[in-house]
Every structure is written in structure tokens, then in C-alpha cells.
Amino acid sequence: MxxxxxxxxxxxxxxxxxxxxxxxxxxxxxxxxxxxxxxxxxxxxxxxxxxxxxxxxxxxxxxxxxxxxxxxxxxxxxxxxxxxxxxxxxxxxxxxxxxxxxxxxxxxxxxxxxxxxxxxxxxxxxxxxxxxxxxxxxxxxxxxxxxxxxxxxxxxxxxxxxxxxxxxxxxSGHTAAEFYTNRTVVHLMTELLQPKSGESIYDPTCGSAGMLLSAVTHLKGRNKEWRNLRLFGQERNLLTSAIGRMNLFLHGLEDFNIVRGDTLSNPAFVAGDQLMRFDVVLANPPYSIKQWDREAWSADTWGRNIYGTPPQGRADYAFWQHIIKSMQAKSGRCAILFPHGVLFRNEELAMREKLVSHDVLECVLGLGPNLFYNSPMEACVVICRMHKPRERRNKVLLINAVNEVTRERAQSFLAEDHIQRIVAAYRAFDDEDGFGRVVSNEEIRQNNCNLSIPLYVRAPIQMAVNVSENQASYGASNLQQAIADWQKSSLALRTSMEELFKILNSINLKG
The missing domain is CATH 1.20.1260.30 (N6 adenine-specific DNA methyltransferase, N-terminal domain)
Structure with missing residues (x-):
């Protein structure tokens, strides 16, 4: 005893x-x-x-x-x-x-x-x-x-x-990202998706199960029934998957299923010859992994290569396609934490074109620096919805929340007012000067399916209170803005030159 x-x-x-x-x-x-x-x-x-x-x-x-x-x-x-x-x-x-x-x-x-x-x-x-x-x-x-x-x-x-x-x-240094995602970012992602009682929640790279747990916390905080949530997760690392299971057990949860295994090569949750479908998917896939079976993906047994085969050195779009194939046709929605590169890298252009044409992309949210654990890199959250409301179809909301971040004692996080501002903008799904803009799929195609947020939303210039602490962040943001401006001006110049050549050709033909 x-x-x-x-x-x-x-x-x-x-x-x-x-x-x-x-x-x-x-x-x-x-x-x-x-x-x-x-x-x-x-x-x-x-x-x-x-x-x-x-x-x-x-x-x-x-x-x-x-x-x-x-x-x-x-x-x-x-x-x-x-x-x-x-x-x-x-x-x-x-x-x-x-x-x-x-x-x-x-x-x-x-x-x-x-x-x-x-x-x-x-x-x-x-x-x-x-x-x-x-x-x-x-x-x-x-x-x-x-x-x-x-x-x-x-x-x-x-x-x-x-x-x-x-x-x-x-x-733990750089290895922390393998089992831990900034909990304020997790909270934001959950608030954006609004899990409901009785829904199925899935994380294909669940780490210590913080994202699954966040769905429970979301309902508990609203005094809604949370015991009927169905939680599913897969994690490649044995110790990390054990930590995740212990985490849920210690929070009093029993109705969950966390499986050890590689989601890309051997997805655990299948029904017959198809992947299981879930209402909500929350994920922070490992960043641009190189060790994965690209050849098998090109002829994927589960039909996940709906947009194509990602390059060997970047499996991000493999996880993205897996998640889209894992969502319910009507209620399915996801929030994925990615590095910004997925929005504009040329090697993934063909897949991005198909993603835009599929019209499941609902929102692209740019976050500030240092929110990836132990990394200064800026992160983005992409939200996809399988059945978008009529008024949101063929449109994407882009939000530039790079300045919505707080840094204290060498730690960056989202304060509650940051989260509430971002959630409010997402729910309004409307233009907000310097912060958000609703863009048509056609405009995105005109920009060669480049989803870089500063192409569409110019961030307002902010006065830095703690310049020494934040100047690297603002420098990165300004560089991204400069690149985006150059991309936009280059596109405009190319369009103008094409029109000029058409006119000259027309004159030559008449002559």
C-alpha cells in the first residue's frame, strides 16, 4: 500500500x-x-x-x-x-x-x-x-x-x-521538435478547426499527443462532452509514441488509439483497401525529411499521390496528400504546421497547381519566427476543408500574422490576444488591411500558384519595442517582403512583355 x-x-x-x-x-x-x-x-x-x-x-x-x-x-x-x-x-x-x-x-x-x-x-x-x-x-x-x-x-x-x-x-536541443510542438500554436490550430463532441481526431505524426489532447481541452473548456471523442495517432519513434500514450492515460483518457509506425510507408488506420477518414486532422509533420520511399509513393497502394510525387529531399507534400486522403468527404478539415517553403518552392509547383484546382485549400496563415521548436524559421499553418461553404469556394484566405508573436526569456509563443485576432480573421473570411486578404483561385493561378503570403498581403510596418531582441525577426520578414515584391514585379513585367510581343507580331503580320 x-x-x-x-x-x-x-x-x-x-x-x-x-x-x-x-x-x-x-x-x-x-x-x-x-x-x-x-x-x-x-x-x-x-x-x-x-x-x-x-x-x-x-x-x-x-x-x-x-x-x-x-x-x-x-x-x-x-x-x-x-x-x-x-x-x-x-x-x-x-x-x-x-x-x-x-x-x-x-x-x-x-x-x-x-x-x-x-x-x-x-x-x-x-x-x-x-x-x-x-x-x-x-x-x-x-x-x-x-x-x-x-x-x-x-x-x-x-x-x-x-x-x-x-x-x-x-x-533536448534540435531533437525537441520530434516530440514537442509549441503548445500555443497547437491551441491556435485547434481553435481554428473547432472540434465537436463525437468527432474523430487524427494526428499522423502525433509525437507526445499534444494535438490530440488539445481537442479534448478545447471541449472541456467549453463544458461540452469530450469523452466521446475518438482519438487516433501514429508515431514512428517507439519512445515518443509511448510518451504520447502515457500522456493521454495520465489525462484520464482511455478511448484512443496511438500506433507506432511510419505513416508514409505503412499507414496504420485503414478500412479494407482504403484509408480511414477522420473529421479533424491536426499535424506537424517532420520538416522536409529525405529518408523516405519515394519510389513506392509514385505507385502508392492507398492512392495518396493525388497531386503527384514529391522530390526525394522533401516529403512535405507526401504528408499533405496523406492528410487530404484521410479526411471525411463532408466534415473533414485539417490544420497542418509547415515551413513556408511549401508555399512557393518551384520543385513542388505541379502539385501546388493541382492542390489549388482541387479547391480544398481554405486558408494560409503565416506565423512569426521561432515558433518551430529550437529553430528561428518562420512557420505557416495551412487549413484545408473537403466541403467548403459555398461563399468560400474557389477562394483562399491569406493571413500575415508574422507580428503576432511574443518573445520572453528566449521563448516565442502566441499570447491569447494573438490567437483571438487570428481566429476572428479566419471566421470573418474577409479582407483586413495589412493582415488578411481573400484571394480567388484564379488570381493565385495568375501568380503561377505561388502562395507566398507577402505576394497578396503586405504586412504593416511595426515599431519594434525590443529592437535588439526582434530585429532578426523583422529582418527575415522584410526580406520575405522584398522577395515577394520582386516576384510580383517580375510577373507583371513578364505579362507586359508578352502583351508587347503580341502587338508587335500583329503589326508584322499586317505589314
């Missing part, structure tokens, strides 16, 4: 200190990028055991001390074999890593339908990295708090888990 001397109900501050304190025990012994593969499984393991004990105590109380009744599987969310309980590992003095590994595998085996491989594949028995004394310190640290539901409700532990994910992302 859990320690009875522990203080009930953990405050948010205490919880954060407790969670990050576990990571500090590893500092100097293993790389910061590797903290997550040990800390997350131990946290989840401790939570499972404490909740099991809580359920057991309640059943004993209700049954007047009937232990046989209290141990019935149906009275417990997850099964914890006696030999795999936290208290057994806590007594281990030698070969602590092996004891932890055996316990985790036993719990996975006892819950094959829900917890299969949920603890990842960390090398617990590598004593060169994690000697017994260090693991004992970790076990004792986690033992200092009781993580029962009464002491730490699901929403509060979920917030703490997200805090820990972000802290690990901060410490």
Missing part, C-alpha cells in the same frame, strides 16, 4: 518541483535528451500503482474488508501483479534496473489490450549509465509523493506531465 504519512493533495508548485527534481538527479550522468526515456516510465509506473492501491482501499471499505472481492479485475482500471508493484521494486538493493524492467514488462503483459509496450525500451539494466545507487535515489524520490487520484487529480497530473514534456524539450 502507498505510504500513509504522505501529505494529501499535491499543489501545482509542489508537483512541478517533484517532477523536475527527478530529472535533476540524472543531471551530469546521462544526456539531457535521454531523461525522458527513464523519467516518464517511472512516473507512469508510480501513478498506476498508487491508483491501484486507492481502488483497492475503496473496494475493501465498500465490501467490509473482503480481499477476494477487492482484487477483482473489474474493480481496477489496470492490473498490477503483486510481484510487479512499486513497493516490491522499492525494496530492491541490487540489480535495481533489472527489477524495474521486469516489473514494467509484467504490467504490460497483464494489460495487453491497453499497455502493450507503453513503457518504451529504455536500457534499465545498463549499470554504466544507471548504477544501482542512482536508480534507488530515483525510486525514493518518486516515493516521496502519493500519486493517487485523491492526491493528484487527472487534470492536475496531466498539466504536470505537459510541464515535464516542455522542460525536456527545452533541454
Amino acid at each position: 502507498a505510504d500513509k504519512t504522505l501529505t494529501p493533495h499535491i499543489s501545482p508548485f509542489t508537483l512541478e518541483s517533484y517532477l523536475w527534481g527527478a530529472a535533476t538527479l540524472l543531471r551530469g550522468h546521462i544526456d539531457a535528451g535521454d531523461y525522458k526515456q527513464f523519467i516518464f516510465p517511472l512516473l507512469f509506473y508510480k501513478r498506476l500503482c498508487d491508483v491501484y492501491d486507492e481502488e483497492l482501499a475503496l473496494a475493501l471499505k465498500e465490501s467490509g474488508g473482503d480481499e477476494e472481492y477487492a482484487l477483482l479485475p473489474e474493480l481496477h482500471r489496470f492490473q498490477i501483479p503483486e510481484q510487479a508493484h512499486w513497493r516490491m521494486v522499492r525494496t530492491q538493493v541490487k540489480d535495481v534496473g533489472k527489477a524495474i524492467q521486469d516489473a514494467l514488462r509484467a504490467i504490460e503483459a497483464a494489460n495487453p489490450d491497453t499497455l502493450y509496450s507503453v513503457f518504451g525500451d529504455a536500457q534499465w539494466t545498463n549499470k554504466d549509465r544507471l548504477p544501482d545507487h542512482m536508480l534507488r535515489e530515483l525510486i525514493e524520490h518518486f516515493s516521496s509523493q502519493n500519486l493517487s487520484l485523491a492526491n493528484c487529480p487527472e487534470d492536475e497530473l496531466g498539466v504536470g506531465y505537459e510541464f515535464l514534456i516542455k522542460k525536456f524539450a527545452d533541454d
Whole structure:
């Protein structure tokens, strides 16, 4: 049973200190990028055991001390074999890593339908990295708090888990983008799509499941039914997919399906010979990956190459086409976080022409710099809708929100007023000087299907308050504006020259 001397109900501050304190025990012994593969499984393991004990105590109380009744599987969310309980590992003095590994595998085996491989594949028995004394310190640290539901409700532990994910992302350098997307951007994307109760939500590159979780948070914040959401995700990395599953479990979610695997080469969610279709797709695909099977895509079994085959060095349009093929015909809508290059790169022009002709592109939203994790690059969000309202057909809303960003303590994020301004512009779907413009598909074709936002929307000049901090951002924005102006003037010059040649030819023919 859990320690009875522990203080009930953990405050948010205490919880954060407790969670990050576990990571500090590893500092100097293993790389910061590797903290997550040990800390997350131990946290989840401790939570499972404490909740099991809580359920057991309640059943004993209700049954007047009937232990046989209290141990019935149906009275417990997850099964914890006696030999795999936290208290057994806590007594281990030698070969602590092996004891932890055996316990985790036993719990996975006892819950094959829900917890299969949920603890990842960390090398617990590598004593060169994690000697017994260090693991004992970790076990004792986690033992200092009781993580029962009464002491730490699901929403509060979920917030703490997200805090820990972000802290690990901060410490992980360039690899952070593999499992973490700026949560303020995720919040914006969810607000734009407005998930509804009962809908299916899909993320083909789900990382730590932050986007799936955002749909739940969206409905909870509006006091709407969220338990009937159907959540689906696929993630190539085993540890990251495990982190995502643990994240949803710790938030009290059970009706979800996160599968490990490569979405492009082996999509997990299929029905017969077709991809499953979803109401909402939220995604931040890996940026321009080079290692993917382009040849297989050119004759894709699932018919996802509706616009063509992307170049080997940039799989962005492969993910984009996969997402479009994964949307419901009527209710399907998506928000995808991309680098700006997808809007204007020449090597993807033919696919972009077909995308525009398909008339599923509804909005192109340009965001400010540093919102891709640990990268100064500016990001964009593209919104597609399979069944656009009549008044939005053959039109695209372009929003230049490059200045809607806040930077504090070397972190960039979207403040709530930024999010509300962008969402309001999207819902209005109208021109707003210096911020947004509705452009016809025909005008986009006249611009050679270049979707670079400054071609259509000139950003207003802003006075920088913190010039030293933001001048790189404004410089990038001004450069993009200059390039866009050059592209537009070049297009106008080319058009004028073509008209002139037509006139000269006409004169020559008459002569």
C-alpha cells in the first residue's frame, strides 16, 4: 500500500518541483535528451500503482474488508501483479534496473489490450549509465509523493506531465521538435478547426499527443462532452509514441488509439483497401525529411499521390496528400504546421497547381519566427476543408500574422490576444488591411500558384519595442517582403512583355 504519512493533495508548485527534481538527479550522468526515456516510465509506473492501491482501499471499505472481492479485475482500471508493484521494486538493493524492467514488462503483459509496450525500451539494466545507487535515489524520490487520484487529480497530473514534456524539450536541443510542438500554436490550430463532441481526431505524426489532447481541452473548456471523442495517432519513434500514450492515460483518457509506425510507408488506420477518414486532422509533420520511399509513393497502394510525387529531399507534400486522403468527404478539415517553403518552392509547383484546382485549400496563415521548436524559421499553418461553404469556394484566405508573436526569456509563443485576432480573421473570411486578404483561385493561378503570403498581403510596418531582441525577426520578414515584391514585379513585367510581343507580331503580320 502507498505510504500513509504522505501529505494529501499535491499543489501545482509542489508537483512541478517533484517532477523536475527527478530529472535533476540524472543531471551530469546521462544526456539531457535521454531523461525522458527513464523519467516518464517511472512516473507512469508510480501513478498506476498508487491508483491501484486507492481502488483497492475503496473496494475493501465498500465490501467490509473482503480481499477476494477487492482484487477483482473489474474493480481496477489496470492490473498490477503483486510481484510487479512499486513497493516490491522499492525494496530492491541490487540489480535495481533489472527489477524495474521486469516489473514494467509484467504490467504490460497483464494489460495487453491497453499497455502493450507503453513503457518504451529504455536500457534499465545498463549499470554504466544507471548504477544501482542512482536508480534507488530515483525510486525514493518518486516515493516521496502519493500519486493517487485523491492526491493528484487527472487534470492536475496531466498539466504536470505537459510541464515535464516542455522542460525536456527545452533541454533536448534540435531533437525537441520530434516530440514537442509549441503548445500555443497547437491551441491556435485547434481553435481554428473547432472540434465537436463525437468527432474523430487524427494526428499522423502525433509525437507526445499534444494535438490530440488539445481537442479534448478545447471541449472541456467549453463544458461540452469530450469523452466521446475518438482519438487516433501514429508515431514512428517507439519512445515518443509511448510518451504520447502515457500522456493521454495520465489525462484520464482511455478511448484512443496511438500506433507506432511510419505513416508514409505503412499507414496504420485503414478500412479494407482504403484509408480511414477522420473529421479533424491536426499535424506537424517532420520538416522536409529525405529518408523516405519515394519510389513506392509514385505507385502508392492507398492512392495518396493525388497531386503527384514529391522530390526525394522533401516529403512535405507526401504528408499533405496523406492528410487530404484521410479526411471525411463532408466534415473533414485539417490544420497542418509547415515551413513556408511549401508555399512557393518551384520543385513542388505541379502539385501546388493541382492542390489549388482541387479547391480544398481554405486558408494560409503565416506565423512569426521561432515558433518551430529550437529553430528561428518562420512557420505557416495551412487549413484545408473537403466541403467548403459555398461563399468560400474557389477562394483562399491569406493571413500575415508574422507580428503576432511574443518573445520572453528566449521563448516565442502566441499570447491569447494573438490567437483571438487570428481566429476572428479566419471566421470573418474577409479582407483586413495589412493582415488578411481573400484571394480567388484564379488570381493565385495568375501568380503561377505561388502562395507566398507577402505576394497578396503586405504586412504593416511595426515599431519594434525590443529592437535588439526582434530585429532578426523583422529582418527575415522584410526580406520575405522584398522577395515577394520582386516576384510580383517580375510577373507583371513578364505579362507586359508578352502583351508587347503580341502587338508587335500583329503589326508584322499586317505589314
